[in-house]
Amino acid sequence: xxxxxxxIIYIDKPYRWTSFDVVNKIxxxxxxxxxxxxxxxxxxxxxxxxxxxxxIVCTGRCTKRIDELQAHTKEYxxxxxxxxxxxxxxxxxxxxxxxxxxxxxxxxIEEVLKQFIGRIEQVPPSYSAVKIDGKRAYDLARRDKEPExxxxxLVIDEIELLDCHLTPADxxxxxxxxxxxxFVENAPVLPRTGMRNKAFLTSPTVPxxxxxxxxxxxxxxxxxxxxxxxxxxxxxFALGSGAHLTALRRTRVGKVSVDDCLSxxxxxxxxxxxxxxxxxQS
Numbered sequence: 001x002x003x004x005x006x007x008i009i010y011i012d013k014p015y016r017w018t019s020f021d022v023v024n025k026i027x028x029x030x031x032x033x034x035x036x037x038x039x040x041x042x043x044x045x046x047x048x049x050x051x052x053x054x055x056i057v058c059t060g061r062c063t064k065r066i067d068e069l070q071a072h073t074k075e076y077x078x079x080x081x082x083x084x085x086x087x088x089x090x091x092x093x094x095x096x097x098x099x100x101x102x103x104x105x106x107x108x109i110e111e112v113l114k115q116f117i118g119r120i121e122q123v124p125p126s127y128s129a130v131k132i133d134g135k136r137a138y139d140l141a142r143r144d145k146e147p148e149x150x151x152x153x154l155v156i157d158e159i160e161l162l163d164c165h166l167t168p169a170d171x172x173x174x175x176x177x178x179x180x181x182x183f184v185e186n187a188p189v190l191p192r193t194g195m196r197n198k199a200f201l202t203s204p205t206v207p208x209x210x211x212x213x214x215x216x217x218x219x220x221x222x223x224x225x226x227x228x229x230x231x232x233x234x235x236x237f238a239l240g241s242g243a244h245l246t247a248l249r250r251t252r253v254g255k256v257s258v259d260d261c262l263s264x265x266x267x268x269x270x271x272x273x274x275x276x277x278x279x280x281q282s
């Protein structure tokens with residue numbers, strides 16, 4: 001193994017680790033084996049802290065291949081909670097509103113998913129690393145400054161419905177507060193299609209503890225730059241409700257699957273068994 005000449009390492013990113021955390025840990029472990037303080041290490045594609053799965057880490061001269069590796073098609077398995085939204089479209093923030101789901105059927109879900117296959121436009125999440133005038137969108141969002149994000153063109157090759165759980169529990173909650181809620185005439189616009197989401201309510205309230213809710217699990221094969229959180233948002237809009245991610249796993253990048261990856265624990269153990277080539281030996 002020659003980290004300076006260049007290695008490509010496949011890691012199964014742990015839950016709540018940032019991509020930067022993974023790169024830092026691998027750099028530290030490699031530098032310790034090389035007895036050096038400097039080593040170029042980078043990754044080919046960021047994963048959100050609440051996501052897990054395939055992360056490609058490059059060292060040494062292989063960092064020059066990062067753009068090439070980032071361009072590969074990616075596959076995700078995502079679970080979406082229906083009838084509820086969060087500001088970040090995932091579990092990073094608490095639920096800010098609930099919406100009806102009584103009208104949603106499995107057949108409707110399957111038809112809506114088909115609308116997102118192919119070349120589409122997607123507006124990135126406000127809580128994302130997209131730069132606006134040199135500033136990260138998430139920095140602006142955290143200061144309560146709504147960033148103006150432009151739609152980007154991307155390609156979704158496949159969307160498969162793996163699981164679907166629909167419950168009337170969401171709708172009981174909506175019925176209880178129906179007298180206090182009215183529909184918005186100028187509801188938010190679905191970025192991709194321009195359709196208006198008629199299900200958004202003027203003053204949604206947060207109910208008591210919920211132990212059951214509607215959700216779907218989908219498999220998505222897509223191009224570089226796809227935000228699965230934003231896809232969850234748009235699917236919720238298209239269903240005439242709301243949605244956010246509750247779980248996300250990147251299962252493949254190009255031909256590299258999670259089965260090819262090392263966990264951070266097994267990487268440390270694996271590294272101790274490797275013959276490391278230093279500059280003097282190469």
